[in-house]
Amino acid sequence: MLKIILNIWMSRVAYDAIFTFTAAIIRIIIEKKKAGKCMKNNYVSLERVLEMASEAAGKQYRKIPGKKIMFESCLDNGEQIVLCTPTSKYHETIDAYWIDLTKVQCDLMDTYENGIFIFRLEGEKLCLFNCCDLKPFLTEKSMRYSEQAKDHWKLRIYNHYIKVLGNPDNFNVDCFFYKEKNSDQ
Numbered sequence: 365m366l367k368i369i370l371n372i373w374m375s376r377v378a379y380d381a382i383f384t385f386t387a388a389i390i391r392i393i394i395e396k397k398k399a400g401k402c403m404k405n406n407y408v409s410l411e412r413v414l415e416m417a418s419e420a421a422g423k424q425y426r427k428i429p430g431k432k433i434m435f436e437s438c439l440d441n442g443e444q445i446v447l448c449t450p451t452s453k454y455h456e457t458i459d460a461y462w463i464d465l466t467k468v469q470c471d472l473m474d475t476y477e478n479g480i481f482i483f484r485l486e487g488e489k490l491c492l493f494n495c496c497d498l499k500p501f502l503t504e505k506s507m508r509y510s511e512q513a514k515d516h517w518k519l520r521i522y523n524h525y526i527k528v529l530g531n532p533d534n535f536n537v538d539c540f541f542y543k544e545k546n547s548d549q
Contacts, residue, residue: 407484408542413449417482421445434472445478446495452521453486460520460527461485467515470495470502483521483539491521491539498526498535506530 414435418424425435425447435447448469452461463483473479479495502517506528509515518529525534 406486406488407451408488408490410449410484412542413482413484413490414447417447417480428472431472434469436476439478443477445480446473446476447480447482448473448495449482449484451484451486458520460522463519463521464508464513464516465502465519466513467507470499485521485539488542489539490542491526491537493535493537501526501528501531501533501535503528503531 410433414425417435418437421437422440423437425437428434428436428446433448433450435449436444437447438444450463450465452463454461461483473495481491481493481495481498483491485491506517507515508518508530520527520529521537521539523539525536527534
């Protein structure tokens with residue numbers, strides 16, 4: 365009888381231990397999924413970037429028809445301005461962010477008097493610079509081709525510079541964390 369009671373008690377202890385262990389594993393998996401989901405959405409929103417850019421330009425930016433990440437406005441002096449604002453996640457394997465910048469995007473930007481890139485990077489980082497400053501680094505020799513992107517350049521974005529693959533020189537920039545004006549963080 366004692367043996368039966370001991371076996372029942374041991375199986376109950378084992379069951380509790382397995383249940384506690386399984387519950388802990390499930391909690392860890394759920395937390396990792398939540399963290400992953402959060403990181404996927406951990407970008408400064410397009411709406412916020414457009415709001416800031418519109419405030420700086422003095423006029424609202426409008427989406428360019430047929431373009432997902434390109435917007436246009438005009439400055440107080442009447443000059444046309446274009447904004448291109450792609451996103452990129454952080455890639456641990458290269459210790460950088462990367463963006464494919466297409467020739468179509470660059471050609472469109474060339475039709476405006478002013479062009480600005482605001483890269484929205486994972487981790488609520490922004491990288492802001494003038495289109496004409498990047499242009500010398502976008503050489504024909506460094507251009508790539510793929511069926512999806514067609515003619516394009518591959519840009520690796522680091523905290524203090526951008527590397528256009530195929531070009532030996534670096535384009536110096538600073539990436540910065542975005543922080544709301546009224547944030548206490």
